[in-house]
Each structure stands twice: as C-alpha cells, then as structure tokens.
Amino acid sequence: MEAVALVTLLVALEYFYLAIMVGKVRTETGISAPAIVGNEKFERVFRVQQNTLEQLVIFFPSLWIFAYYLSAEIAAALGVVFLIGRIMYARGYVADPGRRAPGFIIGSLATLALLLGGMTGAFLEWL
Amino acid sequence: MEAVALVTLLVALEYFYLAIMVGKVRTETGISAPAIVGNEKFERVFRVQQNTLEQLVIFFPSLWIFAYYLSAEIAAALGVVFLIGRIMYARGYVADPGRRAPGFIIGSLATLALLLGGMTGAFLEWL
Amino acid sequence: MEAVALVTLLVALEYFYLAIMVGKVRTETGISAPAIVGNEKFERVFRVQQNTLEQLVIFFPSLWIFAYYLSAEIAAALGVVFLIGRIMYARGYVADPGRRAPGFIIGSLATLALLLGGMTGAFLEWL
Numbered sequence: 413m414e415a416v417a418l419v420t421l422l423v424a425l426e427y428f429y430l431a432i433m434v435g436k437v438r439t440e441t442g443i444s445a446p447a448i449v450g451n452e453k454f455e456r457v458f459r460v461q462q463n464t465l466e467q468l469v470i471f472f473p474s475l476w477i478f479a480y481y482l483s484a485e486i487a488a489a490l491g492v493v494f495l496i497g498r499i500m501y502a503r504g505y506v507a508d509p510g511r512r513a514p515g516f517i518i519g520s521l522a523t524l525a526l527l528l529g530g531m532t533g534a535f536l537e538w539l
Numbered sequence: 540m541e542a543v544a545l546v547t548l549l550v551a552l553e554y555f556y557l558a559i560m561v562g563k564v565r566t567e568t569g570i571s572a573p574a575i576v577g578n579e580k581f582e583r584v585f586r587v588q589q590n591t592l593e594q595l596v597i598f599f600p601s602l603w604i605f606a607y608y609l610s611a612e613i614a615a616a617l618g619v620v621f622l623i624g625r626i627m628y629a630r631g632y633v634a635d636p637g638r639r640a641p642g643f644i645i646g647s648l649a650t651l652a653l654l655l656g657g658m659t660g661a662f663l664e665w666l
Numbered sequence: 667m668e669a670v671a672l673v674t675l676l677v678a679l680e681y682f683y684l685a686i687m688v689g690k691v692r693t694e695t696g697i698s699a700p701a702i703v704g705n706e707k708f709e710r711v712f713r714v715q716q717n718t719l720e721q722l723v724i725f726f727p728s729l730w731i732f733a734y735y736l737s738a739e740i741a742a743a744l745g746v747v748f749l750i751g752r753i754m755y756a757r758g759y760v761a762d763p764g765r766r767a768p769g770f771i772i773g774s775l776a777t778l779a780l781l782l783g784g785m786t787g788a789f790l791e792w793l
Contacts, residue, residue, distance in 0.1 A: 414735075414788045414789075414791045414792035415792060417731045417734075417735065417784065417788035418785065418788050418789060418792065420727050420731065421727070421728065421731060421781055421784055421785040421788065422785075424724040424727060424728055424781055425781060425785075427723070427724055428724060428777070428778065428781065431720060444763065445713060445759075445763040445766065446706070446709035446710050446712070446713040446759075446763055447709070448703075448713075449575075449576070449703070452573070455573035455574070456573050458573070459572060459573040459575075461720070462720075465592070465719070465720055465723055466558060466588070466589075466592055468723045468724070469554070469592055469595045469596055469599075469723055470551040470554055470555060470595070472723075472727055473547050473548070473551060473599055474548065474551060477544045477547065477548060480544075481541075481544065505572075505573075509571065509572040509573055512572065523555070524555065527548055527551055527552060527555065530544065530548055531545065531548040531549075531552075534541045534544035534545050534548065535541070535545060537541045538541035538542060538545065576702075576703070579700070582700035582701070583700050585700070586699060586700040586702075592719070593685060593715070593716075593719055596681070596719055596722045596723055596726075597678040597681055597682060597722070600674050600675070600678060600726055601675065601678055604671045604674065604675060607671075608668075608671065632699075632700075636698065636699040636700055639699065650682070651682065654675055654678055654679060654682065657671065657675055658672065658675040658676075658679075661668045661671035661672050661675065662668070662672060664668045665668035665669060665672065
C-alpha cells in the first residue's frame with residue numbers, strides 16, 4: 413500500500429503546484445480575487461486546476477478501493493497513468509484549450525478503470 | 540465495509556456521468572473551454588456537477604468515519620439516501636433551478652447525519 | 667487515530683457551515699442559481715467555500731497518510747493548525763479579499779507539511 417500512498421501524494425503535489433500557478437497568474441494578469449473571469453490566460457490556468465479538483469474527488473477513493481479489494485500494484489500503476497495524463501492535460505490546456513483532450517482522456521480512463529475495477533472487487537468480496 | 544465501498548463507487552459513478560454530461564452540453568451549447576458562463580442550459584448542468592463535487596469532498600470522509608466508528612450498515616444506508624437525493628437534485632435542477640431544493644436537502648441531511656454520527660462515534664472511542 | 671477522525675470532521679463541519687453561508691448570501695443578494703457572479707459580497711463568500719473545497723481534496727488524504735506512516739498525534743495537531751488557518755482565511759476574505767493571505771498561508775503550510783511528511787513516511791516504509 414506504500415506505493416498507493418506515494419502515488420496519492422505525488423498527484424496531490426502536482427495539484428498543489430497547479431494551485432500555486434493560479435495564484436501566480438492572478439498576479440500577472442491582474443485578475444483580483446474574488447473575480448475568476450476576464451482574462452483568457454487566467455481562465456485557462458484556473459480551469460486546469462478546477463478540472464483537476466473535479467477529477468481528484470473520485471480518483472482518490474477509486475484508487476484506494478481498487479488497491480484494497482483487487483491489487484495495490486495495479487492500482488499504483490493506474491495512478492501513475494492518471495498522473496501522466498493530468499500533466500499532459502495541464503500542459504496542453506494552457507498552450508491551447510483545443511489540445512486538452514488527449515491528457516483528459518488518459519486521466520479519465522485511468523479513473524474509470526479504478527472505479528469499475530474497485531466496484532468489481534468490492535462486489536465479489538460482498539457476495 | 541464492502542457495502543460502504545460499493546456505495547462510495549456508485550456515488551462516484553453518478554458523478555462521473557455528470558462530468559460527461561458537462562462535456563456533452565459544452566458541445567451542444569457551443570460554450571468553449573475555458574468559458575463556464577454564457578448559456579443557461581450549460582450553467583445548470585455545470586452547477587449540478589460542481590455542487591455534487593462540493594458535497595462529495597465531505598460526504599466520503601464522513602461516510603467512512605461513520606462506518607468505522609459506528610455502523611457500516613447504517614453508513615451504507617445513509618449513503619444510498621444521499622445518492623437518491625443527489626439524483627433528484629440533478630434532475631430537478633436541470634429542469635428548473637427552483638426545483639433543486641428537495642434533492643439538495645435530502646443529500647445534505649444524509650451528509651450531516653454521517654458527519655455528526657461519525658463525530659460522536661470517534662469522540663466516544665477517543666474518551 | 668480517533669483524534670485524526672475528529673479533526674477531519676471538524677474541518678468538514680466548518681466547510682458545511684460555509685456551504686450554508688453561500689445559500690444564505692444567495693438569498694440576501696438575489697443572485698439566483700445557476701449564476702455565480704454579479705455581486706461582490708456573494709462572490710467573496712462563494713470563493714471562500716470554493717477555495718476551501720480546493721484545499722480539502724488534498725488536505726484529507728495528506729492528513730491520513732501522514733497519520734498512518736508518521737504520527738497520528740502530529741497529524742491531528744497540524745490538522746488543528748489547518749482548521750485555524752481556514753477560519754482566519756474565511757473571516758479575512760469576507761471582510762476584504764486583500765486580507766485573505768495570512769489564513770491562506772497558514773492552511774497551505776499545514777497541508778504542505780502533511781503532504782511532504784506523509785510522502786517521507788510512506789517512502790521510508792516502502793524502502
């Protein structure tokens with residue numbers, strides 16, 4: 413389970429970095445809190461962080477339930493795939509929102525595999 | 540605990556579905572990323588997903604702490620109540636934002652029961 | 667671990683309170699769902715809740731992994747620091763967005779300490 417914990421915190425660290433980027437681009441673009449719109453560059457970085465947040469809320473529980481009921485090794489490997497997808501997503505989106513799809517799809521498929529695999533594992537245990 | 544894991548992932552699956560709906564309605568309404576405003580239909584579906592996200596971040600920890608310190612069976616049952624409330628919320632909100640209250644209240648009360656029950660259970664154990 | 671569970675749910679309770687505040691200020695300011703912009707007071711309270719959400723998604727996993735691999739007592743203590751920081755943040759931000767920094771920094775440093783400490787603990791166990 414240590415590998416699952418490490419992957420969890422590496423993903424958390426990438427997200428922490430994104431949150432710092434939002435603060436930085438807020439200063440650069442002059443979009444003062446509480447505003448969240450009004451500058452394309454700010455909105456891209458902000459949406460990258462928000463979309464990552466939207467994913468993490470189900471990625472973490474799916475990762476751990478999969479790890480517990482099916483396999484910690486495969487869970488950790490899918491977690492690494494998720495992390496790579498999310499880094500691709502962030503880089504693509506900031507360059508051009510039209511390039512956010514590949515990373516998004518990789519991350520979503522990793523989450524879906526963890527979710528459905530975890531569900532299968534918990535269901536088999538429950539029988 | 541398997542029932543708690545299954546409820547967790549069913550709720551995650553409903554949320555995953557909502558995220559797909561946001562992508563779909565983005566295409567339909569022509570609200571291109573990073574924009575999140577400008578079309579009432581898009582904003583409704585987006586807010587349904589966002590509000591579900593806002594709830595999940597405390598629903599999951601409350602569910603598991605209640606399950607661990609009080610009762611896994613009651614936790615799973617309250618989790619099903621939460622899920623039903625959130626489905627009602629999503630359907631009501633998309634039809635008319637004025638109809639979002641009943642599902643919202645059911646979901647919030649389930650979360651509050653899990654939160655306060657979990658707190659009581661952990662506190663009694665801590666004594 | 668009971669202290670960690672209690673801190674988790676106290677933080678969840680503060681967040682639950684913030685969500686109620688958003689609903690209340692929606693009624694007061696007449697910003698009807700699905701709108702999330704258009705009134706400075708509403709936007710401040712809404713951003714406080716949103717930013718807390720943004721933090722919680724990595725605070726909770728970091729807290730528990732730190733507690734499990736390093737120390738439950740120190741984790742709970744850092745969790746209390748986080749909670750105090752977030753209360754300062756909320757009060758400061760609503761009064762004046764320019765006063766949100768101190769609470770934000772305290773909360774972020776607590777999260778970062780939990781994240782990096784948890785990573786160290788899990789890594790040492792993994793070796």
